[in-house]
Amino acid sequence: MNSKKKLLSFNVYYAPKSFGGATIVAEEINLRLVNDYNWDITVITTFQDKTYYPYHLKKYKIKDVNVIAINLPEHSNYDLIYRNEQIGDIIANFIRTIKPDLAHIHSIQHIGSTFINALHQNNVKTILTIHDCWWICERQFMINGSGRYCFQKKIDPLACIYCVEEINRFEKRSLYLKEILPKIDLFLFPSDFHRQLHIQNGFDSNRCRTNKNGVRLPENNFKKSSSKVVRFGFTGGPGKIKGYELILEAFSKIALNNYELVVVDGAKNLGKSWSHAFKSAKIDGKVRIMPPYSQDSMDDFYKHIDVLLFPSQWKESFGLTVREALLRDIWIISTNGGGTTEDLVEGENAHIIPITTNSDFLLNAILECFDKDFKTFKNIHKSKITTYKDQTEEINTMFQHLTE
Numbered sequence: 517m518n519s520k521k522k523l524l525s526f527n528v529y530y531a532p533k534s535f536g537g538a539t540i541v542a543e544e545i546n547l548r549l550v551n552d553y554n555w556d557i558t559v560i561t562t563f564q565d566k567t568y569y570p571y572h573l574k575k576y577k578i579k580d581v582n583v584i585a586i587n588l589p590e591h592s593n594y595d596l597i598y599r600n601e602q603i604g605d606i607i608a609n610f611i612r613t614i615k616p617d618l619a620h621i622h623s624i625q626h627i628g629s630t631f632i633n634a635l636h637q638n639n640v641k642t643i644l645t646i647h648d649c650w651w652i653c654e655r656q657f658m659i660n661g662s663g664r665y666c667f668q669k670k671i672d673p674l675a676c677i678y679c680v681e682e683i684n685r686f687e688k689r690s691l692y693l694k695e696i697l698p699k700i701d702l703f704l705f706p707s708d709f710h711r712q713l714h715i716q717n718g719f720d721s722n723r724c725r726t727n728k729n730g731v732r733l734p735e736n737n738f739k740k741s742s743s744k745v746v747r748f749g750f751t752g753g754p755g756k757i758k759g760y761e762l763i764l765e766a767f768s769k770i771a772l773n774n775y776e777l778v779v780v781d782g783a784k785n786l787g788k789s790w791s792h793a794f795k796s797a798k799i800d801g802k803v804r805i806m807p808p809y810s811q812d813s814m815d816d817f818y819k820h821i822d823v824l825l826f827p828s829q830w831k832e833s834f835g836l837t838v839r840e841a842l843l844r845d846i847w848i849i850s851t852n853g854g855g856t857t858e859d860l861v862e863g864e865n866a867h868i869i870p871i872t873t874n875s876d877f878l879l880n881a882i883l884e885c886f887d888k889d890f891k892t893f894k895n896i897h898k899s900k901i902t903t904y905k906d907q908t909e910e911i912n913t914m915f916q917h918l919t920e
Contacts (some may be wrong), residue, residue, distance in 0.1 A: 517779070520554055520555060520556040521554075521555055521556065521617040521618065521915075521919060522555075522556045522558070522614060522615065522616040522617050522618075523546075523549065523555045523556065523557045523558070523616060523617065523618050523619070523620060523915070524557075524560060524610070524611070524614065524616040524619045524620070524624070524635075524640070525542060525546055525557055525558070525559045525560070525581070525620050525621075526557075526559070526560045526561075526619070526620070526621045526622060526624055526627065526631075526681065527539055527542040527559070527561055527622040527623055527624070528562055528622075528623050528624060528625055529561060529562070529585075529623075530542065530559050530561035530578075530583055530585070530625055531541065531543055531578045531579055531663050532560055532578065533568055533812070535731070537614055537625070537647065537836040537837075538622050538623040538647040538648075539622075539623075540643075540811060540836065541547070541622070541645075541647070541706075541729050541730070541836070541907075542559075542622045542810075543579055543731050544546060544730060544811065544854065544904045544908075545730075545734065545904065545907065545908050545911060546559065546572070546579070546580075546581050546811075547579050547580060547581075548905065548908040549581060549681075549911075549912060549915075550580040550581060551688065551910060552908065552912075553688065553908070553912045555912075556913075557580075557581040557584045558574070558581065558583070558584065558610070559581050559582065559583045559584070559624075560584050560586070560607060560610070560627070560631075560848060560858055561583060561584070561585050561586070561627075562585060562586050562587070562588050562626055562627060562911040563585045563586075563587055563588070564587065564588045565587055566590045568585070568587045570579060570587060570588070570589040570590075571586055571587060571589075571602055571603070571606065571912065572587040573585070573586060573587070573589065575601065578596075582622075582709075584610065584625070584633060586603060592626065593686055594689075595685075595689075595715070596626070596628060596631070596859075597625055597626055597628065598625070598628055598629055598689055598692065598693060598916045599628050599629065599689075599692055600626075600628030600630055601629065601630055601631055602625065603627055603628055604628065604630030604631045604634060607631035607634060608631065608634035610806065611634050611635060611638050611640065612638065613911045617638050617640070617641070617919045618640065618642070618643070618915055618919055619635050619641070619642045619643070620642075620643045620645070620911075620915075620920060621642065621643065621644045621645065621700075622645050622647060623647050623650065623900055625650055625656065627856075629692075629693060629696045630909065632699050633687050633696070633699065633837050633863060635699070636699035638750075641701050641919060642699065642700050642701050642702075643700070643701060643702045643703075643704060643914065643915070643918070644700045644703050644704070644720060645701070645704040645705075645727070646703060646704070646705055646710065646714060647706065647707070647833055647834075649713075649819055649833075651693055651697070651714070652671050652713075652714065652717045653671065654680050654686050654689060655679065655680070657757055657830045658830055658831070659756075659757055659829070659830055660678075660679045661678075664756075664799060664827070664829065664873070665829055665830045665831060665871055669716050670714065670716050670717055671687070671717055672859075673687065673690075674914050677732065687845030692856070694718075694822070697719070700723070701718060702723055702725065702914065703720075703722070703723055703724045703725070704725055704726075704727040705725070705727065705833065706726075706727065706728055706729040706833050706834035706855060706909075707726065707728065707833055707834050707835060707854065707855025708855070708858065709726050709831065709833075709843070709859055710727050710833040710834070710854065710857045710859065711725070711726050712843050713831075725914070726743070727810070727907060727910055727911060727914075728834070728902040728903030728906075728907065729834045729836060729839070729902065729907060730841070730902050730903050730905070730906060730907035730908065731836065731839040731840050731843055731901055731902065731903060731904065732811050732814070732904060733843060733903055734815055734818070734843060734844050735815050736821065738815050738818075738844060739819065740818075740822070740844070740846075740890075741818075741819050741820055741847070742891070743776070743822070744774075744804075744824065745774045745775050745776055745801075746756070746774070746775045746776075746822055746885055746886055746888075746890065747776045747778055747820060748775060748776070748777050748778065748821065748822070748823045748824075748825055748882070749778045749779075749780075749817065749818075749820075749821030749823065749824050749825065749841075749846075750763055750777070750778070750779050750780070750824075750826070751780040751817075751824075751837050751912075752825075752826070752827075753778075754855045755815075756829055757828065757829050757830055757852070758819045758827075758828055758829070759825075759826075759829050759878075760793065760794075760828045761779075762873070762875045762878050762879070763825055763827060764793065764794070764797050764799070765875040765881070766875045766876075766878040766879040767797070767799040767801065768798055768799055769857035769875070769879055770798070770799070770800065770801075770879070770882065771800065771881070772800060772801070772886070773800040773801050773802075774801070774886070775801040775802075775886075776801060776802045776803075776804060777794065777799070777801055777802070777803045777804070777823050778804045778806060778817070778820055778914055779794045779803065779805050779806065780789055780806050780807075780808060780809065780817060780883065781805055781807060781808065782805065791805045798851040805912055806820075806845075811817065813843050814840060815844075818841060818844045818846060819844075821841075822846065822847060822885070822890035822893075823846065823847045823848070823849060823851070823885050823890070824837060824838065824846050824847070824848050825842040825849050825878075825882075826838055826848060826849065826850040826851070826856065827849070827850070827851050827869070827878050828850070828851050828853045828856065828871075829851070829871055829873075830851045830853065830856030830871075831852065831855075831856075831871070832853045832854050832855055832856045833855050834855045834856070835850070835853070835856035838856055838859070838860070838903075839859060839901050842859060842860075842865060842895050842897070842898055842901060843895075843898050843901055845893055845895050845898075846895075847865065847867075847885065847888065847890065847893060848860060848866035848867070849866065849867045849869065849878065849881045849885075849911055850867075850868055850869070850880065851868070851869055851870065851871045852857065852869065852870055852871060853871060859897065859900060860900055861897055863898065864894070865895045867881035867884065867896055869881055
């Protein structure tokens with residue numbers, strides 16, 4: 517007789533299509549729940565392949581968990597991103613078949629939230645980890661139509677009316693999600709900042725807990741390679757939200773060439789590329805493009821940089837790469853963005869700059885790095901950073917409490 521407790525885990529992406537911080541966190545937690553705490557895990561995720569019919573199911577096993585991937589239609593619409601009755605019915609069938617003890621939900625845009633009704637109807641205890649602002653903001657990251665952070669603390673529809681395309685469908689979405697949220701037993705947030713933001717927007721504080729994202733420790737033999745120039749790294753990807761335009765603008769003003777800009781082309785995990793902007797950049801230093809790294813290979817990226825650039829243009833819920841770099845004694849230049857800065861100490865392991873489209877703040881922080889000795893730099897605050905082992909232990913305790 518199988519004595520293992522059964523967990524249904526949900527995330528829009530999953531290995532082998534690992535993309536984004538939420539996906540990495542979901543995979544790392546699940547791996548440890550299976551191996552260290554004996555959970556039987558089935559992951560519900562998505563893929564998109566027009567050679568299959570919409571909603572075709574693909575089943576496979578990876579990283580010690582069973583995965584069920586639902587093929588999304590090639591063309592979707594606004595409503596299906598948050599409310600998908602067909603996916604809800606598919607998942608309802610799996611709930612009745614698998615009979616899970618618990619559900620753990622991560623990022624579910626395009627899966628929709630409808631399936632949560634089935635979890636509730638079948639008395640499945642449900643935990644939701646909120647990695648971004650999808651539940652309170654139509655645009656997911658509180659970035660307005662001009663590509664700038666809106667700086668709202670309590671969402672005001674009268675402010676949103678100038679940002680969203682159609683206020684009626686925005687209100688319809690908000691009402692639907694507000695009907696879903698009471699069916700969740702526990703909300704987890706990767707930072708105190710992100711937890712407080714959602715409490716300010718009506719979430720029950722008694723059901724909201726901070727569960728800091730974990731970070732994988734460097735390998736025992738990790739050692740940064742030597743270099744005669746300062747090496748700046750960027751993993752953020754395209755678009756204004758991650759600040760890549762600010763980086764290009766700042767470096768274009770630097771009349772020095774004794775540096776290297778190392779850029780990770782993370783979009784290749786989705787079969788795309790966005791590094792052309794850096795390849796054609798008019799800057800004096802050397803630009804090096806690196807392929808996307810996995811959790812197993814990330815040391816190969818970090819050992820080649822001295823400074824991580826994180827000029828995010830929204831108040832991030834966490835900032836996974838920031839913690840990965842801090843554990844590896846890498847200096848951080850980061851905007852003052854929400855959960856990102858909770859492990860940063862100005863002047864001791866980071867330069868913290870304001871969220872702004874003015875690249876001069878980033879420029880000045882970069883210029884200060886040319887006077888630092890990164891060969892000897894050690895982050896004296898690294899012991900405060902949560903590891904995946906820590907995070908999973910905390911989550912498992914919550915799981916056990918809910919399923920007793």
